[in-house]
Amino acid sequence: MNNRMLSVSLVVMLVLSVGLIGCGGDETPEIIEHSLTISSTEGGQVTAPGEGTFTYNEGEQVNLVAIPDEGYQFASWTGDVGGIADAEDATTTITMNGDYSITANFAVKKHNLVIRSTEGGSVTTPGEASYTYNKGEVVNLVAVADEGYVFTGWTGDIGTVADVNTASTTITMNGDYIITANFGPPTYESLDYFPIAEGYGIKYHVTDNLDDPPLDVNVWAVSQYYETGRPDDLDFVFTLVKEGTGGYYCPNSLGGQTSFYWEGKCHTAFYAGCPSGNQGNFYRNFCILCTFSSGDHWTWANRHYMAEHIGQQTINGVDFDDCVKITIDDSLHESEYLRGSGYFILARDVGIVELVFDRTNGTRVSYGYIEHRQLARHTISGSIREGDMPVGGLVVQISNGNWGTRSVTDSNGAFSIQAYGPDIVLRLGYDEDHDDVLDFDDYPDYPKEYPVNDIYSDIVNLDIDVSEL
DSSP states (O other): OOHHHHHHHHHHHHHHHHHHHHTSOOOOOOOOEEEEEEEEOTTEEEEESOSEEEEEETTOEEEEEEEEOTTEEEEEEEESOTTBSOTTOSEEEEEOSSOEEEEEEEEEOEEEEEEEEOTTEEEEESOSSEEEEETTOEEEEEEEEOTTOEEEEEEESOTTBSOTTOSEEEEEOSSOEEEEEEEEOOEEEHHHHSOOOTTEEEEEEEEETTSSSOEEEEEEEEEEEEOSSOTTOOOEEEEEEESSSSSOOOOEEEEEEEEEEETTEEEEEEEEESSOOTTHHHHHTOEEESEEETTOEEEETTEEEEEEEEEEEEETTEEEEEEEEEEEEETTOSSTTTOEEEEEEEETTTEEEEEEEEETTSOEEEEEEEEEEEOOEEEEEEEEEETTEEOOSOEEESSSBOSSOEEEOOTTOEEEEEEEOSOEEEEEEOOTTOSSBOOSSSOTTOSEEEEEOOOSSOEEEEEEEGGGO
């Protein structure tokens, strides 16, 4: 082979070699990766994909889930947030177009508190508006009543209010709440103005210009008996007896109840007289709601009443700081003697300090306070005879009904009861039908009355001859 042929062969082989190299197939693209570093602040954690550094291919979409701890809420994603779909959403995605470092931020949870009030007052702390507080924060509440009103309670979302009945209290912010401070007129309790403890007595000056000559006497109203839960629902018994001896004044025995219901309302009132007569009837008209507010109206036994808180009053020269006036309208009463209208004034912790009743015929009955005191209980004992013969089986009590005070004479006519003075009238009679009321029909001359005066110690050895009564 000559040199020319050798050169051509080498050229051909070189061309073939280059051709073989250029026809080798497609090239594999390069895979680009990016790092994602995730962290969180106090109050929560990132659960997807987790917290740390992770590697993803370029363009890959990564799910992000941030979970707050109890008492916290998710705030936002911060850092390299350009590829995050919604940086304000705890559950979102990030597209990996670069190396990123992001942080899930948490904050203490917030709750809204809306505060309102009714007529009659306002909320001074924190005020009446909408407020935002951290979860678990304890917020002071202060409600102040206007003059003539009282705070009656918090209503609404009150589950975390420390004391819903107190004007100054707190609320713990564990949720979104709307609360209202409520106000209303003051309420009063009947027994705060009408004491009935046994032995409690009030002395009155009683007048009545219907009489000729006009009645003008001093009278003691004394609580003789008080017991709840009796079968006859009788709670308390008062005697209303003229002070001292001489003159005419029908002694009264009045029974009442601290809480009985009439037309759905609870009342404290005298509801029985045994006996009850003359001016004692007007005292017996006393009736008051168990719980009442100034301006309340009610009706009982065809009489109409209204309560009014009148504050300080001066009765017969004596000052009483806290008084209530109960007006009474009995102008439709069938009896002219009892027909008319008037009022009671009651002083807190004292009782009825004034009673005025104007009959429609122009005459007036009045009770005016003189004094009050706690009286001692004394024994009243002795024997009863008719002529020379002792009377056995005779009932002795302070009323015509057995209202907590009763004695039955033995074969020697002896009896013994206990009562509060300073004056009392013993009722003597029979109760053969055992109905706890002295018999009238079978014993027309009974019951008989025997006054006992100046009871400042035990009264013993009374010698009563019923033939002289």
